Each structure stands twice: as structure tokens, then as C-alpha cells.
Amino acid sequence: xxxxxxxxxxxxxxxxxxxxxxxxxxxxxxxxxxxxxxKDHSVERQRAQGEVMATICRSFNVPFIVNDSPWLARxxxxxxxxxxxxxxxxxxxxxxxxxDAVVGLSTHSPTELNDALDQPCTYLSAGPLVPTPTxxxxxxxxxxxxxxxxxxxxxxxxxxxxxxxxNVADLIRAGLxxxxxxxxxxxxxxxxxxxxxxxxxxxxxxxxxGRATRAE
Numbered sequence: 001x002x003x004x005x006x007x008x009x010x011x012x013x014x015x016x017x018x019x020x021x022x023x024x025x026x027x028x029x030x031x032x033x034x035x036x037x038x039k040d041h042s043v044e045r046q047r048a049q050g051e052v053m054a055t056i057c058r059s060f061n062v063p064f065i066v067n068d069s070p071w072l073a074r075x076x077x078x079x080x081x082x083x084x085x086x087x088x089x090x091x092x093x094x095x096x097x098x099x100d101a102v103v104g105l106s107t108h109s110p111t112e113l114n115d116a117l118d119q120p121c122t123y124l125s126a127g128p129l130v131p132t133p134t135x136x137x138x139x140x141x142x143x144x145x146x147x148x149x150x151x152x153x154x155x156x157x158x159x160x161x162x163x164x165x166x167n168v169a170d171l172i173r174a175g176l177x178x179x180x181x182x183x184x185x186x187x188x189x190x191x192x193x194x195x196x197x198x199x200x201x202x203x204x205x206x207x208x209x210g211r212a213t214r215a216e
Contacts, residue, residue, distance in 0.1 A: 001100050002063055002079055004123050004156050007032045009199060010180045012067070012134070014038035015049050023053060026185050027060040029195025035082055037067035050076045063102060070096040080104070080122065085112055090119045104158070108141055113149050124153055125180060128161020134182050135161070147175055165198045169205035 010033040011026060013019075023034070034057050036050050050066065054076050057064035065080050066073035070093040073081040080102025081093050093103045102122045107113045116124050126149040130140040140161060150157040156178045159171065164184035171179065181198065188194035 001122065002102050004033065004063065004102065004178075007063070007156070008178050008202060009033070009195070010035065010158050010178065011185055012037040012180060012182050013186055015041050015045060016186075019049055019052060020056070022191055023056045024060070025192035026195045027056070027062055029192040030199030031062070031181075031185070031195055033063050033065065035065040035067055036078075037082075043069070043072060047072060047075060050078070054078055065102060065104065073097060073101070082106070082125070090121055094120055106160075107149060108138070110145070110148070113152065117153060121155060123156040123158060123178075124149065125158045125160050126150070127159055127180075129159060130162045132161050132182070143171070143174060146171075150176055150178075165194070165201045168198060168201050169208075172202060172205040 009031050011031045012035045015038050016022060034053065036046065036053055038046055050072065054064045063079040065082050066076060066078045067082050068087050070081045070088060074096055080097060082104035083090065083093060084106045085108070090103055090105055093101070097103070103120070104123045104125060105116050105119060105121045106125045107116050108127070126146040127141055128135055128138060129143060129146060131138065146157065146159045158178040158180045159176050160180040163171065163179045163181050168179060184198060185191055185194055
């Protein structure tokens with residue numbers, strides 16, 4: 001099974017016309033997990049661009065994850081799938097993709113976390129820390145929930161919701177090690193430079209005040 005415990009900068013990105021230049025740029029900048037997350041376009045369009053994304057990610061040896069659909073993940077030869085609380089179950093994802101696939105599960109509350117800890121996930125996500133446009137209508141869970149989730153989980157917990165260069169150092173000093181980013185890179189004028197700056201902020205925080213090793 002693919003181990004994500006050493007992966008720390010996870011990008012969620014939807015369909016975009018410049019994907020063949022944007023994706024290599026952020027991967028050069030330090031992104032080490034990529035998820036295709038698109039709520040607006042057909043499966044056919046997602047499949048077409050997903051094939052391109054999967055090829056690029058393989059060339060960088062970076063895991064490629066598909067949001068919501070284990071069937072699309074299987075068709076694309078992706079490394080795995082990420083599902084939410086209302087999506088296909090983790091057990092069904094395992095049936096479709098097998099034991100070696102990456103399966104991620106979103107959590108937003110202590111009750112959901114308790115349930116997730118007993119499921120055969122590769123990793124969990126916790127958040128959003130604050131309300132974000134990418135998850136309209138969902139309230140922020142706050143920092144304490146993310147820290148508690150990571151402390152209780154033996155698997156990586158990727159924190160979502162408003163993570164960027166301005167706050168990632170504080171999150172690392174709070175004990176977090178795995179981060180999902182969206183707008184910090186998808187809306188950047190210089191995606192590669194922004195990814196490098198974010199990665200540098202993470203590395204500096206680990207050197208200055210974070211723990212020496214990543215949480216697992």
C-alpha cells in the first residue's frame with residue numbers, strides 16, 4: 001500500500017485549460033500529492049483531463065487521486081480515491097480498487113472521526129479549518145479539531161481549509177504535518193513560485209519550531 005506519511009503538500013484541482021503547464025509547475029514547486037476534484041463537469045470531461053493528469057503525476061512519481069468516484073479512479077489507473085461522508089463507502093472503494101489503493105476519507109466532527117478511525121483508510125482529512133468557497137455552506141471546524149484528529153490517528157491527517165503561506169508555519173507549530181491546498185496555488189499568478197514559497201515556509205517552520213519528524 002502506498003504510504004502518504006512522508007507526503008505533506010496535497011493539491012486539489014479541478015479541470016483547467018492550462019493543466020499541461022500548471023500541473024508540472026506546481027509539482028516542480030513541491031506539491032507531492034494531487035487530487036482531481038471537479039464538481040462542475042461531466043465524467044467524460046473529467047476522464048479526458050484525468051488521463052493527462054495521471055501521466056504527468058507518474059512522470060514526477062507523485063500519487064494521483066480522484067475525488068468521489070472509485071470507478072473513475074479505476075478507469076484512469078489512479079493511485080486511489082478520496083471520498084466524503086455522503087459518498088461511496090470506504091469498504092466499497094476497497095472492493096473496486098483493491099487493498100493496495102489509496103483511499104482517503106473526509107471528517108468534519110469528532111463523531112465522524114471516531115467512525116473513520118475504524119475504517120480501512122489510507123489517510124483522513126480534517127476540516128475545513130475555516131469556511132472556504134471550495135466547500136460552500138460548511139462551517140469551519142477550527143484548529144483544535146485538526147490537532148485532535150492527528151493526535152488520535154495512526155494514519156496521516158491532511159488538514160483542509162484556507163491553508164497558505166501565511167498560516168502554515170503556525171499550523172506546523174501546533175503539531176500538524178499534512179496540508180491540502182486549493183486557492184493558494186490554483187489562483188496563483190506564479191504557481192511554481194507559490195508552491196516553492198509554501199514548501200519553504202513549511203521547511204523553515206519544521207527547522208525553527210516544529211518537531212523533527214512528521215506525524216504518522
